[in-house]
Amino acid sequence: GVALGGMDALLATVQMPPGFPVATVALDKAGARNAAWLAAQILALTDAELSRKLSAARAKMREDVEKAGDEITRKYA
Template sequence: MAQVAVFMGSLSDEDKMRPCADLLKELGVDCVFTVTSAHRTPERTARLVSELEADGCQVFICAAGLAAHLAGAVAAKTIKPVLGVPLTASQLGGMDALLATVQMPPGYPVGTLALDKVGAKNAAWLAAQIIALHDPELAERLKAARDKFKEDVERAAATL
């Protein structure tokens, strides 16, 4: 059972979103990683949301560039948390995708992360934190990862 669904609007988004799926796997969070489009395959998108939700999916992560309607389309179909990762895909440097992702109407929120790979990684961390609210083992893995971050900084500081 996938706990998290990671949707990309295009296969060309894979290099930016692969870190999200890799981090979820590293944290022990099952995920589906696939392409679906708010505009080109709206029926597939709606079907995926419905099927995954019925199978127990708890969080949806959606990444898209340009008009970036994927997260909003998914938010319209579920009350589960939807996290949006705006992607740089135009001469606007991702600002178009950022605004499309963050400017949702009341009642259909999308938790919007940073652009591209940083946003992809933080979407994975946030999805894991949401799931960890009811999964003590995952919460311990998250705490251990944070402890390692702390140790890495302290080790780096000691080398100066």
């Protein structure tokens, strides 16, 4: 077949009928990590411990971003 440059995948995703949800992530390293986060979020719906771990991990990421922002601000202020 003729390669559609990803348009076939896009159309398959956006044209899914009701009842067939599609979760789309990028095909790179970041996309793989986001796919793992998505799977963990789904599993955490019925796993309280996993839900707590996800919340803690997100809080840590938020703190790390704030710390990095503060360091950049101090360096360039």
